[in-house]
Amino acid sequence: MSWTVAAWWLCYAVVAVALQALMPGLDFFLSGFILALQERNVPQLIVVGALFVMLQEGMGSMAFGGILLWYALAAIIFYVGCGLLQGTGFLFVTLFGILLSCVHYVIFALLATLQDIPWDPSSLFDECLFQAFFTPWIWWVASVLRRGVIHENRNRQR
Amino acid sequence: MLPRRIILLIICTLLLFLGVYTWNQRTGQWDRLCASVGLEFTGGIMRGLDSLHDSLAGVWNSYVDLRNVRRENDELKARLRVLEQRLAGTREESAELIRLRRLMHLEYPASWPARASRVLAWRMGPNAALSTIMLSSGYLTGAAPGTPVTSWEGVVGRVLKAGPSTSVALLLTDPGSRVAVITSEGRVQGILSGGGPGLPLELRFVRQNAPVRVGEMLVTSGIDSCYPKGIPVARITAISTEGTSRSGASVLEIQAEPLVNFHRLEEVFLLQRPLDSITPESDAVYTRRTPVMERPEEAPNVASPASGDGA
Numbered sequence: 321m322s323w324t325v326a327a328w329w330l331c332y333a334v335v336a337v338a339l340q341a342l343m344p345g346l347d348f349f350l351s352g353f354i355l356a357l358q359e360r361n362v363p364q365l366i367v368v369g370a371l372f373v374m375l376q377e378g379m380g381s382m383a384f385g386g387i388l389l390w391y392a393l394a395a396i397i398f399y400v401g402c403g404l405l406q407g408t409g410f411l412f413v414t415l416f417g418i419l420l421s422c423v424h425y426v427i428f429a430l431l432a433t434l435q436d437i438p439w440d441p442s443s444l445f446d447e448c449l450f451q452a453f454f455t456p457w458i459w460w461v462a463s464v465l466r467r468g469v470i471h472e473n474r475n476r477q478r
Numbered sequence: 479m480l481p482r483r484i485i486l487l488i489i490c491t492l493l494l495f496l497g498v499y500t501w502n503q504r505t506g507q508w509d510r511l512c513a514s515v516g517l518e519f520t521g522g523i524m525r526g527l528d529s530l531h532d533s534l535a536g537v538w539n540s541y542v543d544l545r546n547v548r549r550e551n552d553e554l555k556a557r558l559r560v561l562e563q564r565l566a567g568t569r570e571e572s573a574e575l576i577r578l579r580r581l582m583h584l585e586y587p588a589s590w591p592a593r594a595s596r597v598l599a600w601r602m603g604p605n606a607a608l609s610t611i612m613l614s615s616g617y618l619t620g621a622a623p624g625t626p627v628t629s630w631e632g633v634v635g636r637v638l639k640a641g642p643s644t645s646v647a648l649l650l651t652d653p654g655s656r657v658a659v660i661t662s663e664g665r666v667q668g669i670l671s672g673g674g675p676g677l678p679l680e681l682r683f684v685r686q687n688a689p690v691r692v693g694e695m696l697v698t699s700g701i702d703s704c705y706p707k708g709i710p711v712a713r714i715t716a717i718s719t720e721g722t723s724r725s726g727a728s729v730l731e732i733q734a735e736p737l738v739n740f741h742r743l744e745e746v747f748l749l750q751r752p753l754d755s756i757t758p759e760s761d762a763v764y765t766r767r768t769p770v771m772e773r774p775e776e777a778p779n780v781a782s783p784a785s786g787d788g789a
Binding site for chain 2: 333337341374377382383388396400428437
């Protein structure tokens with residue numbers, strides 16, 4: 321991972337934290353994780369995934385595990401989905417976002433029940449709805465910006 | 479990829495997750511690691527954004543938006559005069575109280591020193607199931623888990639988890655929050671539990687004929703050893719006589735509203751436990767289950783219900 325790429329991910333993390341502070345309950349790291357999955361660079365995927373899981377689990381208030389399971393299932397669903405559709409289009413990410421929101425609903429409900437934390441189904445449903453809406457748009461903005469940075473980086477290396 | 483391999487992969491992931499989850503529930507290692515790394519990193523970013531906001535807002539408020547400063551200054555001066563008069567009145571009463579305590583050899587608990595801290599953010603991320611706030615102090619700066627958090631209005635909550643210089647505090651309004659309180663006039667003890675965001679607090683285990691009234695203040699009783707005695711917590715808003723405890727005993731159903739306006743919270747105080755004070759039986763901040771009490775008279779034993787089942 322070059323310094324430019326590392327700096328790009330760091331900037332992404334800062335923006336995602338700021339957005340999460342503005343909109344409670346939503347995950348703005350997920351779009352970045354999808355981007356890392358699409359690039360199929362395994363060392364980068366592991367570093368980015370570990371960083372995002374650490375951040376999400378650290379700022380959350382449930383016991384460790386929910387985000388880890390969510391991101392692991394996201395990776396599996398992504399590789400399965402790539403066998404059926406082209407995994408780089410906006411439509412794919414939209415469908416992927418909807419599916420991941422459903423997965424998040426189930427995981428959150430399961431873990432909240434396991435930890436005896438009372439949860440409100442309607443507010444969780446709203447959060448998942450917003451998550452499904454925001455995920456493809458954040459991914460689109462991030463992929464456009466990232467394409468620019470990577471192209472510039474490659475041009476400089478040449 | 480073959481369907482059988484996909485199913486096998488999902489089963490392996492779930493088994494791995496269950497292993498990590500149960501190991502963490504027993505040891506808490508991953509939670510501690512995430513609090514030290516993830517929470518600290520988030521706190522650093524939020525601190526940077528907060529100072530950026532402060533400097534921008536400071537320039538606007540100090541140099542541009544000065545329309546109401548004169549009027550506000552006059553109002554504050556008038557309020558200062560009223561408060562000075564009130565202080566002069568209470569100074570004599572306070573001195574008399576100290577003299578009387580000394581005469582009666584009444585031992586009074588040592589005061590809890592306070593440290594100020596900034597509110598960096600409210601609940602963040604998809605993993606935030608509880609009503610919490612993020613603070614700019616960690617276990618190195620006086621915000622160890624269990625530390626009481628107050629504001630000038632009253633009790634805010636307790637520190638739930640802490641990194642070296644950032645922490646997360648559970649708010650009074652969360653359903654998992656419990657505070658041992660006493661009514662300011664009737665001196666009736668009970669346990670105040672959160673009702674959830676936007677919902678009233680609930681005062682539990684108060685017997686039917688207890689002398690309580692609407693509008694009465696609830697202050698910390700101090701018997702749970704988690705909070706010092708006498709900090710204002712909430713005000714009673716409704717009383718119903720139709721309540722029953724789990725054992726079938728008649729109790730009052732009492733609702734209360736917190737004194738703190740959580741939406742306007744910017745700075746808080748972290749109260750440091752004096753060295754000679756009693757430490758609570760359990761450091762559990764989040765109470766998972768509703769404590770079972772056989773009789774309303776058993777309410778003062780508040781340390782025991784949370785001791786075994788805290789997060």
